[in-house]
Amino acid sequence: MEQYSAQLDGIFQALADPTRRAVLGRLGKGPASIGELAKPFDMALPSFMKHIHFLEDSGLIRTRKAGRVRTCAIRKRPFAAIETWLSAQRALWEARTDRLEQFVTAVRDKGQAR
Amino acid sequence: MEQYSAQLDGIFQALADPTRRAVLGRLGKGPASIGELAKPFDMALPSFMKHIHFLEDSGLIRTRKAGRVRTCAIRKRPFAAIETWLSAQRALWEARTDRLEQFVTAVRDKGQAR
Numbered sequence: 001m002e003q004y005s006a007q008l009d010g011i012f013q014a015l016a017d018p019t020r021r022a023v024l025g026r027l028g029k030g031p032a033s034i035g036e037l038a039k040p041f042d043m044a045l046p047s048f049m050k051h052i053h054f055l056e057d058s059g060l061i062r063t064r065k066a067g068r069v070r071t072c073a074i075r076k077r078p079f080a081a082i083e084t085w086l087s088a089q090r091a092l093w094e095a096r097t098d099r100l101e102q103f104v105t106a107v108r109d110k111g112q113a114r
Numbered sequence: 115m116e117q118y119s120a121q122l123d124g125i126f127q128a129l130a131d132p133t134r135r136a137v138l139g140r141l142g143k144g145p146a147s148i149g150e151l152a153k154p155f156d157m158a159l160p161s162f163m164k165h166i167h168f169l170e171d172s173g174l175i176r177t178r179k180a181g182r183v184r185t186c187a188i189r190k191r192p193f194a195a196i197e198t199w200l201s202a203q204r205a206l207w208e209a210r211t212d213r214l215e216q217f218v219t220a221v222r223d224k225g226q227a228r
Contacts, residue, residue: 005132016126018119021199028206076207079200085135086193086200092142093190 007059008085011078014058019043020051024074027061031073034063121173122199125192128172133157134165138188141175145187148177 055061152162169175
């Protein structure tokens with residue numbers, strides 16, 4: 001649970017930046033080299049690499065070096081972790097809606113019984 | 115688009131903290147006062163209020179003061195924004211899987227035609 005929570009911290013932190021989200025959007029279409037990924041951004045390579053390392057540390061991407069080229073690819077499992085968290089939130093709201101409906105029904109039935 | 119992106123920055127940043135996620139989990143069950151929300155956390159009130167303000171600024175919660183009590187409630191719209199973003203990611207992956215399948219089918223058909 002602690003580990004899952006720390007993982008979520010890293011994932012959400014990684015997603016809280018437009019450059020990193022754009023990189024994930026590009027990698028959603030298929031793997032790409034650092035050079036290709038960096039091209040659309042008006043950013044020095046060291047700054048761009050910080051974003052790549054951030055994404056890699058959060059588990060959202062993996063990178064592999066072949067010769068002089070480092071290729072990045074998306075990892076889908078962390079996205080599943082977000083969806084699990086969102087589903088748990090939604091389950092709470094739905095349970096609450098069910099309780100409110102039961103309450104309204106009970107009040108109505110009581111009214112009719114009078 | 116710019117505004118949507120800035121909104122996502124704030125939402126993901128707000129979710130990147132276990133205290134703030136726990137507060138959202140509590141509010142998923144229904145509105146609560148600041149006092150009730152703060153109780154489970156071993157944290158000074160000013161530190162806790164920073165989390166509340168962060169959540170409010172990101173749009174994930176709204177607060178209302180009645181007399182001396184400030185009550186917080188969850189806002190569901192930002193969750194929909196995350197889901198929209200996740201769906202867009204998933205659509206990219208699926209389009210890619212479709213292209214890979216078409217490619218495999220084409221290669222296989224070419225092999226059979228020989």
